[in-house]
Amino acid sequence: MRSRLLMASAFVVSFAAAPAAAEDLTIALASEPTSIDPHYHNLTPNNALTRHIFEPLIKQDENQSLEPGLATEWGVTDDPLVWEFKLREDVTFHDGSPFTAEDVAFTIERAPDVPNSPSSFGLYIDDIAEVEIVDDHTVRFHTENPVPLMANNLSTVAIISKKHAEGAATEDFNSGEAAVGTGPFKFASYTPGEEVEMEAYEDYWGDAPEWDSVTFRPITSASARVAGLLSGDIDVIEGVPTNDVASLEENEDVSIWQGISNRVIYIHLDSDREATPQITAKDGSEIENPLRDARVRKALSIAIDRESIVEDVMEGIAIPAGQLLPEGFFGVSENIDVPEYDPERAQELLAEAGYEDGFKMTVHGPAGRYINDEQVLQAAAQMWSRIGIETEVETIPVSVYFGRASDLEFSVMLVGWGAGSGEASSPLRALLATYEPEAGFGATNRGRYSNEEMDSLLKEALVTVDNDKRQDLLAEATEIAMEDVGLIPVHFQVNTWGTRDGLEYVPRTDEYTLATSVRSTD
Amino acid sequence: MTVFIIRRLLQSFFVLVAMTVIVFVAVYAIGNPVDILIAPDATQAERTAAIARLGLDQPLYQQYISFVGNLLQGDVGRSFVFNVPAFSLVLSRLPATLELALFALSLSILIGIPLGLWAGLKPQSIAGHSIMVGSIFGFSLPNFWQGLMLILLFAVLLGWLPSGGRGEPGEFLGMQSTLFSLDGWSHLILPSVNLALFKTALIIRLTRASVLEAIQLDFVKFARAKGLREGRIVGVHILKVIMIPVITIIGLEFGTLIAFAVVTETVFAWPGIGKLIIDSIFVLDRPVIVSYLIVIVLTFITINLIVDVLYSVFDPRVRLQDLGA
Numbered sequence: 001m002r003s004r005l006l007m008a009s010a011f012v013v014s015f016a017a018a019p020a021a022a023e024d025l026t027i028a029l030a031s032e033p034t035s036i037d038p039h040y041h042n043l044t045p046n047n048a049l050t051r052h053i054f055e056p057l058i059k060q061d062e063n064q065s066l067e068p069g070l071a072t073e074w075g076v077t078d079d080p081l082v083w084e085f086k087l088r089e090d091v092t093f094h095d096g097s098p099f100t101a102e103d104v105a106f107t108i109e110r111a112p113d114v115p116n117s118p119s120s121f122g123l124y125i126d127d128i129a130e131v132e133i134v135d136d137h138t139v140r141f142h143t144e145n146p147v148p149l150m151a152n153n154l155s156t157v158a159i160i161s162k163k164h165a166e167g168a169a170t171e172d173f174n175s176g177e178a179a180v181g182t183g184p185f186k187f188a189s190y191t192p193g194e195e196v197e198m199e200a201y202e203d204y205w206g207d208a209p210e211w212d213s214v215t216f217r218p219i220t221s222a223s224a225r226v227a228g229l230l231s232g233d234i235d236v237i238e239g240v241p242t243n244d245v246a247s248l249e250e251n252e253d254v255s256i257w258q259g260i261s262n263r264v265i266y267i268h269l270d271s272d273r274e275a276t277p278q279i280t281a282k283d284g285s286e287i288e289n290p291l292r293d294a295r296v297r298k299a300l301s302i303a304i305d306r307e308s309i310v311e312d313v314m315e316g317i318a319i320p321a322g323q324l325l326p327e328g329f330f331g332v333s334e335n336i337d338v339p340e341y342d343p344e345r346a347q348e349l350l351a352e353a354g355y356e357d358g359f360k361m362t363v364h365g366p367a368g369r370y371i372n373d374e375q376v377l378q379a380a381a382q383m384w385s386r387i388g389i390e391t392e393v394e395t396i397p398v399s400v401y402f403g404r405a406s407d408l409e410f411s412v413m414l415v416g417w418g419a420g421s422g423e424a425s426s427p428l429r430a431l432l433a434t435y436e437p438e439a440g441f442g443a444t445n446r447g448r449y450s451n452e453e454m455d456s457l458l459k460e461a462l463v464t465v466d467n468d469k470r471q472d473l474l475a476e477a478t479e480i481a482m483e484d485v486g487l488i489p490v491h492f493q494v495n496t497w498g499t500r501d502g503l504e505y506v507p508r509t510d511e512y513t514l515a516t517s518v519r520s521t522d
Numbered sequence: 523m524t525v526f527i528i529r530r531l532l533q534s535f536f537v538l539v540a541m542t543v544i545v546f547v548a549v550y551a552i553g554n555p556v557d558i559l560i561a562p563d564a565t566q567a568e569r570t571a572a573i574a575r576l577g578l579d580q581p582l583y584q585q586y587i588s589f590v591g592n593l594l595q596g597d598v599g600r601s602f603v604f605n606v607p608a609f610s611l612v613l614s615r616l617p618a619t620l621e622l623a624l625f626a627l628s629l630s631i632l633i634g635i636p637l638g639l640w641a642g643l644k645p646q647s648i649a650g651h652s653i654m655v656g657s658i659f660g661f662s663l664p665n666f667w668q669g670l671m672l673i674l675l676f677a678v679l680l681g682w683l684p685s686g687g688r689g690e691p692g693e694f695l696g697m698q699s700t701l702f703s704l705d706g707w708s709h710l711i712l713p714s715v716n717l718a719l720f721k722t723a724l725i726i727r728l729t730r731a732s733v734l735e736a737i738q739l740d741f742v743k744f745a746r747a748k749g750l751r752e753g754r755i756v757g758v759h760i761l762k763v764i765m766i767p768v769i770t771i772i773g774l775e776f777g778t779l780i781a782f783a784v785v786t787e788t789v790f791a792w793p794g795i796g797k798l799i800i801d802s803i804f805v806l807d808r809p810v811i812v813s814y815l816i817v818i819v820l821t822f823i824t825i826n827l828i829v830d831v832l833y834s835v836f837d838p839r840v841r842l843q844d845l846g847a
Contacts, residue, residue, distance in 0.1 A: 032801070034603050034604050034605075035604060035605060037605070040605055041559070041605075115575065115605075116576060116600055116602070116605045117572065118555065118560060118576060118602055118603070119559050119560040119568075119572060120571070122564075122568050122571070123563065123564050123565055123568050126565075170606070192611070192614065192793075193615060193793035193794075194618075194687070194688060194793040195687075217687060217791065218791070219791040220788060220797070220801070221788045221789055221791070223670055223789070224673070224686050224788070224790065224791050227673040227674065227678055227685045227686070228677075228686055228791075230685075231673070231677035231678045231681060231684070231685040233677070233685045233686070234685075398558065398804060399552060399553060399558055399803070399804050399805060399806050400552055400553050402557045403554050403557035403558070406557060417562070420561075429563070430562065437565065437569075438566055439565075440565035440566075440567075443562075443563060443564060443565055443569075444562050
């Protein structure tokens, strides 16, 4: 017996992971970034990871408000087609070479055009017709039309070093050779599927990072992330599953941090076609598309008990939505309330529209793309059935769902939208503007909603440089689209991070998990 | 034997060709990877450009022809998602999976065969019964749940072993592997136990059944009658007979360990090919799916070949030439 005990303790000594020094941080990511190249794939996990090594000219703070990054001042010159950016002067790349306007010009040239990129940054840069280098620390961007969102657009584009990245391929970034940026952390190593290691950059121009080294590990299984946090292998995890939150909050060894995200979960309605694929009369016979009638759309919207979805399906970890972005974002209207749950009124509206007997529909949603997406759709379907619309739910794997949704195969579909630019023109333009893909309007308008009044307000806003005026125009456009129920917002996602005791995480609306947002409380 | 091997290789070549056609058509039928990979607010022009960059604007047969052309030069294409050569991506994940599979297989053989022998020779004893009851657990508990319980017990409650990930590799005779470092072993134990539980149960049951059959055979009775020692009867005569089915199953199971360790790799965040293939299927990363299947088909072919050769070693009645016909 004694010898067995002895063996067990030897086991403990040799195998227990050495407790990490306070300055090292291990972060578990819910999805794996696909590259260290900051321009290869415009995707949240990639953008968040590369934000440690590279920086944009203008940064977004945790609420996605703009703040100086590598540029200290920016604005439109007297000519509304020219933007001028003053660059920070004391900035060096990780190899010590200075950061200059040349690097900015090089970045603008490379970013939209990375070979094999499945999703490039072109959409943020294509407005720039010409980059003019005034001096080492001043650049001007010439455009063909006024681009009031220039600053928002450039806040997504990481500046790379011309010296290191000229002619570099994505592999050169992955190997670290070209991964030389100005950010608070230096590239140390990258093992795909396993981990990304970074070290603090001593000569960083901003506040020195609190951590000497950071390791990011992709752990896609949520329960494995939680286990890693509980066992002490991991210091910070993102994407804590909603059903674990309550038990983790009671655990003294870990802390939970929550923050609202810029992602609205909404239901898109086919409001254009005369006949829509999955809506029939109750006896199965074909009927005209009822969703073209705004009263029917409104009935569907107020038939949803958003409070109950948030409380029962999302376990309180979400916020009911009445428009496209939560309070506090640019372009949000103060005049829109969350639609009140009113099944009687919904039934009246259906009757007014000539559907007192209801109809039959099948609604679609992705399986596992958003937090509890299947259950949310199930709940909504039950609520619709209650007002006399016989509703069936079909959920589809993500790899198939979005393609079919864009091919207009669905009548009613659940989708989410995160506003990367952090203001209301992003969802208005993509989801609700009349479909005009060549001009970049309605690219994701899968319901083909169209409202001329809203279109003209939005188009005016997109060329209005005056911030106050643009804010009002966007708010007004939102009011029109929401009154007309161009789509049904359901809730805003709330993101959850878990940290070990002694750490704190400052939640970000853009869902990024950043080492610089982790602070020690000891 | 040479003829046999050549014929085998020819057959495998046709399997490979058929497999690439199926994958091409299937992935094409499912959807367009760009729909999943592209930023949702991208303009139509951006989308068209991305489709062209990935070569997806060509008709399917042309995509296939250029794929075969590149394949003949040893190039399977670049991953749509990672923008690195797909084949080397799969190969870079292979060592992690092989380590796990080898470790798990060794565990299940080292535990499974002796326990199976015991249960077969002493079927009515308490030990025999307990072994069989235990093996039912190995069979029936879901792999996923077993993994989580192992983590909960050994990583969270006891804190003895890490909860997931792969350890730092060590070096031995110029080879790099986590099998050669203590840290590597500590990371290997839980996932390979998780993988091995089901296989062990399988081997126990198979061994026991074969033993029960073998001890009834005439030559075993004859050996007993002749007064041979029990150790020799079991160790030489019985073992040799039961090895044929056991080796077949072990061979097949080794293949499935490599190819389908997906659940374990996901639960333990093990950076192997199982995890890679699942992620790749989700985003329709066709070059990676094809490369993975090529590797897996080759693995199965090799294992089957080795199993066939081992047959003839254990049972001289088996002639390889006959098998190939």
